[in-house]
Amino acid sequence: MRSVYLDYNATRPIRPEVVDAMTEAWRKTGGNPASGHQPGRAARALLEDAREGILTLVGAETAGKDRARLIFTSGGTEANNLAVLGMAWARTGGLPGECIxxxxxxxxxxxxxxHLLDLGWRLHTIPATTDGLIRTDWPADTVSPQTAVVSVMAVNHELGTIQPIRDVSRICEAMGVPFHTDAVQAAGKIPxxxxxxxxxxxxxAAHKLGGPVGIGALVLRGETPISPILFGGEQQGGLRPGTECPALAVGMWKALQLSCEELEETARRLADLRRYFEQRLKQAIPYIRIHGESAARVCQTVSVGIPGADNQVLFTGLDLAGIACSIGSACTSGSPEPSPTLLAVGASRDEVRGSLRFSFGPDTTRQDLDYTVEVLSRMTAGLRGKTATRRL
Known part of the structure; x- marks a missing residue:
C-alpha cells in the first residue's frame, strides 16, 4: 500500500543528521552536567554549546546586559505552561491579576x-478575524499596566496563519507588559x-523540526521575571529543575541549524506544493473551503473544510488508504470537542465537523498530493447534493 505522510505539523520524523549528532554526543560523555568532576564538566560543555547555538539561530542576544536566557524543557507544552504561569506569577507575586x-x-x-481564571484571575481572550488572524485593534484597547502577561502565537498550528507579532509587541512594550509568543509552528517555516x-x-519544540521528541525550550529576554512551576533541584537557575540531557539539546540545536540553512529553498518548494494542492482540491471538490486562505500563511499548512462530511470518517478512510493527516492539533486528537481554532474564526459546526489539516515536508511530492486528492474526491463524491438538500 502507498504511504503518504502529510502530518508534519504534528511531528517531523527525526533527521538522520540529528541522530548522528546525538549519537556522537552520547559517545563523548555520560556524565551528569550538574556534576563538578571531569565527565560532568564535559557534559556541561556540550549542553552550553547547544544553548548558545540555539540562541544565536533564533536571533537572540548572546552577550551584554540584554543577554537572553534559554530554559530547556520537555517540549513545547511545558515551555508554554512555564511562560504563561511563570511570567504571570512573577509579575504579581502570586496574587490574582490579569492575563490576555x-x-x-x-x-x-x-x-x-x-487555570489562572480558576485561581481568581481575570482572563481576556483576543478575538480572531474570519481570515484566521487576531484582531490587533483589540489588544490596543485592552492591554494595560495591570496586565501580567500577554501570549499570542507566531503561527497558528491548524491554519498556518502568520500572526502580527510585532504589532502586539509594540503595544505591550508601551505598557511595560511581558509578551510571550509560541513559535513552535514558526520554526523552520519563517525566520x-x-x-x-x-x-x-x-x-x-525540537520534534517539529526533525529533532528529537522530549525537548523544547523557552527563550527569555534579559532579566524578564519568571517563577518556576516545578520544584526540586537548582538546574537552570532553579527555573526548571531536573537533570538536563546534553544529547537531546545537541539534537535540537542540529535540527534548528539545518532548518535555518534550508529555510529559503524549503519555503519556496513547499509553497509551490501548497498552491498546487489547493488548486487540485478546488477542481476535484468545488465546494471545499480553505481556512485562512486570504491571510499570510506558512508554506506548508492547508486546513480544509468539506461541508456535510464527517472528518472522523474521512480521517479513517485516508488512513486506510495510507495517507496520514490530522483532524486538528495532535494534542487534542483524543477530544470529541470541535476545534476551538476553527470556531474562533467563525466556521460553523458543520464546517468544523468536516475539516482536516494537511501539512507537508521535505519528502512530499506532487504525486503524493495527486493521490490524496483522488482518494478524498472519491470519499466525498456524494456529499454535494446532500449538503445542498440540508441547506434548503
Missing amino acids: VSSLEHPSVLRPAE LEFRSWGVSAMTL
Whole structure:
C-alpha cells in the first residue's frame, strides 16, 4: 500500500543528521552536567554549546546586559505552561491579576490561562478575524499596566496563519507588559527574529523540526521575571529543575541549524506544493473551503473544510488508504470537542465537523498530493447534493 505522510505539523520524523549528532554526543560523555568532576564538566560543555547555538539561530542576544536566557524543557507544552504561569506569577507575586491570550492559541497556552481564571484571575481572550488572524485593534484597547502577561502565537498550528507579532509587541512594550509568543509552528517555516520581534519570551519544540521528541525550550529576554512551576533541584537557575540531557539539546540545536540553512529553498518548494494542492482540491471538490486562505500563511499548512462530511470518517478512510493527516492539533486528537481554532474564526459546526489539516515536508511530492486528492474526491463524491438538500 502507498504511504503518504502529510502530518508534519504534528511531528517531523527525526533527521538522520540529528541522530548522528546525538549519537556522537552520547559517545563523548555520560556524565551528569550538574556534576563538578571531569565527565560532568564535559557534559556541561556540550549542553552550553547547544544553548548558545540555539540562541544565536533564533536571533537572540548572546552577550551584554540584554543577554537572553534559554530554559530547556520537555517540549513545547511545558515551555508554554512555564511562560504563561511563570511570567504571570512573577509579575504579581502570586496574587490574582490579569492575563490576555488569543482565541487561536494552542491548548498548552489556553489551558494554563484558564487555570489562572480558576485561581481568581481575570482572563481576556483576543478575538480572531474570519481570515484566521487576531484582531490587533483589540489588544490596543485592552492591554494595560495591570496586565501580567500577554501570549499570542507566531503561527497558528491548524491554519498556518502568520500572526502580527510585532504589532502586539509594540503595544505591550508601551505598557511595560511581558509578551510571550509560541513559535513552535514558526520554526523552520519563517525566520525566527527574537530580538527584532520585541517579545519577552518565545517557545520552541525540537520534534517539529526533525529533532528529537522530549525537548523544547523557552527563550527569555534579559532579566524578564519568571517563577518556576516545578520544584526540586537548582538546574537552570532553579527555573526548571531536573537533570538536563546534553544529547537531546545537541539534537535540537542540529535540527534548528539545518532548518535555518534550508529555510529559503524549503519555503519556496513547499509553497509551490501548497498552491498546487489547493488548486487540485478546488477542481476535484468545488465546494471545499480553505481556512485562512486570504491571510499570510506558512508554506506548508492547508486546513480544509468539506461541508456535510464527517472528518472522523474521512480521517479513517485516508488512513486506510495510507495517507496520514490530522483532524486538528495532535494534542487534542483524543477530544470529541470541535476545534476551538476553527470556531474562533467563525466556521460553523458543520464546517468544523468536516475539516482536516494537511501539512507537508521535505519528502512530499506532487504525486503524493495527486493521490490524496483522488482518494478524498472519491470519499466525498456524494456529499454535494446532500449538503445542498440540508441547506434548503
